[in-house]
Amino acid sequence: MSPSAPVNNAFPPCSVHAYAETSADCGAHCIIARKRDRDKINQRNKHRREQEYVFHLETKVHRLENLLQQQNPGNGTNHETPVEAEQAADTILPNVLEAVPSVAETSSLQQIVSSLATVDHGSAFVTSAQVRPALPNLASPHTTTHSLAAQRSGCLLVREARMQQLLDAPEWLRMPLSDMSTIPSFEASSQLVKTLLQLQKDPDSPTYCPADPKPIDLLYAGSSNILANAVVAGASDLPLLPPERFASSWMVYKFCRWLVWPSRETFCNLPDFCRPTLLQLTEAHKVEFDFILWPRFRDNLIKHGAKFDLERLVGFLACTYRIRGCFNKEFICRVNDGDLQICPSFYEQISKIENWGILESFWHKYPDLVEGLDTNLMFREQNLMPATS
Numbered sequence: 001m002s003p004s005a006p007v008n009n010a011f012p013p014c015s016v017h018a019y020a021e022t023s024a025d026c027g028a029h030c031i032i033a034r035k036r037d038r039d040k041i042n043q044r045n046k047h048r049r050e051q052e053y054v055f056h057l058e059t060k061v062h063r064l065e066n067l068l069q070q071q072n073p074g075n076g077t078n079h080e081t082p083v084e085a086e087q088a089a090d091t092i093l094p095n096v097l098e099a100v101p102s103v104a105e106t107s108s109l110q111q112i113v114s115s116l117a118t119v120d121h122g123s124a125f126v127t128s129a130q131v132r133p134a135l136p137n138l139a140s141p142h143t144t145t146h147s148l149a150a151q152r153s154g155c156l157l158v159r160e161a162r163m164q165q166l167l168d169a170p171e172w173l174r175m176p177l178s179d180m181s182t183i184p185s186f187e188a189s190s191q192l193v194k195t196l197l198q199l200q201k202d203p204d205s206p207t208y209c210p211a212d213p214k215p216i217d218l219l220y221a222g223s224s225n226i227l228a229n230a231v232v233a234g235a236s237d238l239p240l241l242p243p244e245r246f247a248s249s250w251m252v253y254k255f256c257r258w259l260v261w262p263s264r265e266t267f268c269n270l271p272d273f274c275r276p277t278l279l280q281l282t283e284a285h286k287v288e289f290d291f292i293l294w295p296r297f298r299d300n301l302i303k304h305g306a307k308f309d310l311e312r313l314v315g316f317l318a319c320t321y322r323i324r325g326c327f328n329k330e331f332i333c334r335v336n337d338g339d340l341q342i343c344p345s346f347y348e349q350i351s352k353i354e355n356w357g358i359l360e361s362f363w364h365k366y367p368d369l370v371e372g373l374d375t376n377l378m379f380r381e382q383n384l385m386p387a388t389s
Contacts, residue, residue: 050149057156064163069278071171159282166281172267175259176280178287189288189314192256195230199260206261211254211269215332215340218249227256238318243326247350250342252291259290273353279303286310293356296372304368313366320359322379323350 166174180193199205209227217223221232231253235245255274258266267275277295285302288310292298331346349355357379363370370378 047149050153054149054153054156057153057160061156061160061163064160064167065278068163068166068281071167162282170264172258172264173262174276174281175262176276176287176290177282177284178280178290179284180287189234189291192230192234192252193287195226196256196260199227209257211257211265213250213253215246215342218246218253219332219340227260228253231256239315240318241322243323243329243331243346244318244321246331246342247323247346248293250350251293255291271351271353288314294353294373294377297369300369300371308366308369313369316365317358317362320362322357322359324355324357324379325349 162177180197199209205226208224210225213225213228214223217225217228218232221229223229228249231249234252235249238245240248251271251274254266254270258270273293273295276290277299279299279302280290283302286305289298289301289305292301326346326349329346331343332340333343335341354374354376357377358370358373359379363378
């Protein structure tokens with residue numbers, strides 16, 4: 001009997017390789033699973049930190065808005081609260097967000113914030129090009145929670161810097177965030193804006209543009225008062241009645257004089273309702289919005305103006321806005337053997353915003369723009385007749 005063959009208890013080579021591969025696969029899957037779990041935890045923590053950071057910035061911006069509101073309380077009526085201003089900003093932010101850098105572009109964002117913080121408050125003229133530099137052109141990010149939080153924090157950082165800049169400046173140097181370097185598309189405003197830019201460059205021009213223009217200069221132009229000539233030319237094609245044409249030209253003249261040569265004197269010479277609102281100070285907008293008399297109307301234009309044909313809107317507004325009780329009323333009188341001056345009673349009338357109204361037809365055609373206005377400013381025919389004694 002032949003000796004027994006030795007028993008081989010080892011696995012066949014193929015079984016060993018299969019076992020090794022199975023063990024390696026299990027190990028790889030475990031590593032991937034653990035990594036996936038770590039990534040989820042990291043993402044949750046990152047999302048939480050981003051939300052906390054955004055909340056911190058929002059709280060800080062609201063606090064700065066409250067401080068600014070306390071220091072900049074009066075421009076007539078219908079002034080927005082800081083919460084309303086923030087809600088209004090939320091309707092505007094989507095148009096700006098695509099240009100705001102994400103966290104990955106922190107250095108670019110810091111350059112923006114630094115440039116906002118270093119504007120010279122002592123300069124004679126401040127434009128939005130100085131206080132709101134061009135944001136970098138970036139591709140629109142994917143709309144993930146992370147990118148939205150990064151965009152929101154970027155906007156809040158820029159807004160915070162703007163608020164701090166305004167708080168550091170005297171009230172008379174808190175300029176609207178309107179850009180005069182972009183000439184308006186319609187003629188009624190474009191020539192006026194071009195003249196304002198020219199006046200800003202001429203150090204001697206204030207000499208020819210007194211605080212109170214001569215009435216004849218606002219009636220007929222053609223004088224040495226370059227600003228008055230530009231204001232008259234800007235309103236020449238608008239369908240205004242004579243009292244409204246003169247009174248609105250008077251107000252626009254005073255506002256433009258402060259806009260070009262900001263000082264304590266030119267600011268104090270402004271009626272309260274012509275002074276910029278919080279939204280005008282913090283949201284970029286067209287310069288022609290600043291020429292509107294009603295504060296709440298200006299804010300509504302900043303929120304909704306992009307969806308309207310501005311030339312048609314301004315034309316219809318000119319047709320429909322009136323001064324209470326000034327129908328067929330004299331607004332110019334003569335003194336000193338013939339010198340023309342604005343009638344004191346008329347001047348007193350136009351110095352109160354409650355005497356400036358808009359006909360009912362405009363309220364029906366543009367409800368978004370009159371939202372929040374005092375309904376007493378909706379004029380009907382009986383509002384236009386002078387009071388009878």
